[in-house]
Amino acid sequence: MGAEGFQRLSKVRLPAALWLALALSPLFLPTYWVIILTEILIMALFALGFNLLLGFTGLLSFGQAGFFGTGAYAAALLLEHGPPSLLLALACGGLSAALAALVVGYLCVRRDEIYFAMLTLGFGMMLFTVAHNWREVTGGSDGLPVFSVPPLEVIFWEWSLFSPTVMYLFTLITVTAGTLFLWRVVHSPFGLMLASIRENKERLAFAGGPVRSLRLAAFVIAGLVSGVAGALFCLFNHMATPDIMHWSFSARPVLMTILGGAGVFLGPALGAALFFILEHFITDVTESWMFFLGCVLVPVVVFFPRGVLGTLLHRLEKGGRA
Numbered sequence: 001m002g003a004e005g006f007q008r009l010s011k012v013r014l015p016a017a018l019w020l021a022l023a024l025s026p027l028f029l030p031t032y033w034v035i036i037l038t039e040i041l042i043m044a045l046f047a048l049g050f051n052l053l054l055g056f057t058g059l060l061s062f063g064q065a066g067f068f069g070t071g072a073y074a075a076a077l078l079l080e081h082g083p084p085s086l087l088l089a090l091a092c093g094g095l096s097a098a099l100a101a102l103v104v105g106y107l108c109v110r111r112d113e114i115y116f117a118m119l120t121l122g123f124g125m126m127l128f129t130v131a132h133n134w135r136e137v138t139g140g141s142d143g144l145p146v147f148s149v150p151p152l153e154v155i156f157w158e159w160s161l162f163s164p165t166v167m168y169l170f171t172l173i174t175v176t177a178g179t180l181f182l183w184r185v186v187h188s189p190f191g192l193m194l195a196s197i198r199e200n201k202e203r204l205a206f207a208g209g210p211v212r213s214l215r216l217a218a219f220v221i222a223g224l225v226s227g228v229a230g231a232l233f234c235l236f237n238h239m240a241t242p243d244i245m246h247w248s249f250s251a252r253p254v255l256m257t258i259l260g261g262a263g264v265f266l267g268p269a270l271g272a273a274l275f276f277i278l279e280h281f282i283t284d285v286t287e288s289w290m291f292f293l294g295c296v297l298v299p300v301v302v303f304f305p306r307g308v309l310g311t312l313l314h315r316l317e318k319g320g321r322a
Contacts, residue, residue: 015266022172026165038168040276042232043252045175047260047268048182049225050253055263056186057218058198060117062250063104063124064226067097069131069245071227072234076144077137084150086161090174090231097227098220100127105219109212121247128245143241146234161235171232178225179269185221186265194218198263259300261307270309 022041026034046068053059071093078092108119131138138144151158152170159166185191193214196204205211234240243249252275253268260271278296282289304311 019176023169026168031164034164034168036276036280038164038171038236040273041168041171041175042229042236043256043276044269044272045178045232046226046229047253047256047272048179048265049222049229051257051262051265051268052182052185052194052218052222052225054254054257055261055267056191056198057194057215058201059109059215059219060113060254061120061219061222062117062247062254063120063122063127064222064253065245065247065249066104066124066127067101067223067226068230068233068249069240069242070100070127071097071230072240072244073131073138073144073230074227075231075234076146076240079146079148079150080144084148086150086152086170086235089235090228093231093234094224094228097230098224101220101223101226102216105216105223109215109219121250124245124250125247128242128247131242131245138240138242141242143239143243145239147238149235149238167236171236174228174232178228182221182225183265190214190217255297257307259297259307261310261313264307264310264313267307267309271307274308 022037025037029037046064050061050064053061053064074096075089075093078089082088082092104120104123108116108123111119132141134140149161151160152166161167161170186194193204193209196209197211197214201211230240230244233244256271256275257268258271259274260269261267278293279289282292286292300308306314
């Protein structure tokens with residue numbers, strides 16, 4: 001198969017076949033694995049949004065959990081005190097996180113590399129502290145439970161999200177919409193400008209490109225996607241807790257992106273699946289699963305420098321050109 005044929009297969013047919021397999025998986029998987037797949041999809045969307053920063057813009061953020069948690073709390077507060085609407089809860093979560101990202105990003109995108117990373121870490125911990133200490137609104141360390149989750153309504157039918165299968169399919173549809181949105185962003189002229197920032201921001205600035213504005217826009221979009229993922233996580237767990245805003249939770253999309261392949265569009269999604277599978281099997285053996293996960297990640301980084309999916313695609317493309 002030539003390189004062009006391989007690229008067409010990998011970009012269209014393989015994702016379509018994967019989506020079909022995911023859509024049909026509740027028919028042959030036990031309920032436990034349907035629940036695991038739901039969480040993998042949510043974290044995959046979280047990691048895909050983060051990849052817009054790290055993989056396509058060259059910005060390493062350690063504060064994405066703050067926006068993830070902002071989306072979760074916004075959705076929880078709306079469902080408890082506002083109109084019972086799933087779509088409105090997702091929109092509220094995404095827009096609240098985007099607004100928070102706009103404020104934080106405006107103060108962070110002026111700096112580069114380690115300074116940017118440390119600023120995002122600091123602001124992320126500020127958001128965590130607010131959620132942890134503002135007990136009257138967020139419930140403090142106990143979190144904010146969601147007792148009334150509205151059903152999924154389609155024309156004349158409605159389904160309860162308390163069903164694992166319905167929650168899974170709702171998550172799959174939402175994640176698919178978010179993935180298509182990010183795909184359009186990455187493959188637009190705006191996405192090409194972001195790639196220019198990653199490769200050589202000084203040259204783009206000399207050519208008159210608005211580097212700070214572009215980086216801020218990417219930061220806000222990543223925050224928006226993180227907020228939608230956080231709102232889904234709230235619906236999935238029926239509560240929002242400050243733990244998901246801690247800096248250690250921000251390490252998850254970083255690990256997933258590096259594991260799957262930064263700069264490879266679906267790399268973080270594969271990284272999320274590998275991360276959860278490794279976590280599941282290692283925790284069955286030992287409580288010190290983070291140690292053994294590190295033992296797995298080190299050789300992956302050494303032998304798969306582009307991530308698992310990135311390295312695999314690179315080798316297949318080289319084989320196709322041979």
